[in-house]
Amino acid sequence: MRIRMITAMAGAAGLFLTGTAHAYPIEDPVLTENTLYDSGKLAGTRCAEPPIKNNDRTLVRRYIAGVTKCMDASWGAHFRAAELPFGKPRLRVVNKMPARYCGDDVNLKEDSQLYYCSQSRTMTMQIGRNWLADVDDLSLLHATGALYAAHLTLLTGIEKAYQDAPYANKNELNEQxxxxxxxxxxxxxVFIRSVWPSLERGTKDWNELLRILKGSGDVKGRPRTYGKGGNRAAWTKAGYTTGDPASCNTWTATSAKVA
Incomplete structure (x- = not known):
């Protein structure tokens, strides 16, 4: 077992999850041909963003809870229509993480963090200064959506296949x-696309999210487990452009696209 994470940055959040990597070539059909990819586009739903403002921890908590509720409704309907198993994740929003969570040590130096515990199916989000200081962009919505997606990969068997698969060396482990x-x-x-008309956002907001993502990703001197900022933006844009989980099959992508 290991921890994979996206380091928290200004205007962005950190994602911490557990897993192991897959050896080459990637042949497991649970990863490469998952039923999720054939489930069709995520239907449009209404999800007005809850009110939020800088340095208001209560409103940030309500925002996260509100958009998570939207994801429960949107992804729940999608999974049921595709005859995929579905259950809502639990949500915890905390000011500080404990030293250990879900059997792993926690990096207590990180300002803002997200964890998904597959054992309890719990999304846990630590609200740090960088979330509170600048909440006008779409970073918090995107981060919550990515954390929710960790729950979706668990429900579809992708997470288990990923955890069970072997890897030959550290480079393979990091790529997976x-x-x-x-x-x-x-x-x-994909989720952002499905609710975009109701967000009352414009092209400027979308471009700002892509700019923030391009400035995130792997940090020099740390394991390369998140992807270049450009690839983070590219995959987010791919999901948004099509609104279809079929666009999110990273397991058959070339190494360059997941560098």
Missing amino acids: SRRINLQEDCLSG
Whole structure:
């Protein structure tokens, strides 16, 4: 077992999950031919963003709870229509993470963090200063969507296949971590597309999210487990452009697209 994460940055959130990587070539059909990819476009639903403002922790909590409720409704209807198993994840929003969570040590130095615990099917979000300081962009919505996508990969068997699969070396391990993290970025983009008309946002807001994502990703000196900022933006844009989980099959993508 290992921890994969997206380091928190200004205007963006950190994603911490557990998993192991897959050896080459990637042949497991649960990863490459998952039923999720054949489930069709995510239907449009209404999801007005809850009110939010800088440095208001209560409103940030309500915002996260509100958009998570939208995801429950949207993804729940989608999974049931595709005859995929569905159950809502639990949600916890905390000011500080405990030293250990879901059997793993927690990096207590991170300002804002997201964890998904597959054992309890719980999304946990630590609200740090960087979330509170600048909440006007779409970063928090995207981060919540990516964390929710970790729950979706569990429901569809992708997470288990990823955890059970072997890897030959650290490079393979890191690449497979990038594949699943980028897949979750993409699925967040799918959700954003499905609710976009009701968000009362414009092209400027979307472009700002892509700019923030391009400035995130792997950090020099740390394991390359998240993907380049450009690839994070590209996969998020792919999901948004089509609104279809079929666009989020990172397991058959070339290595360059998940670098």
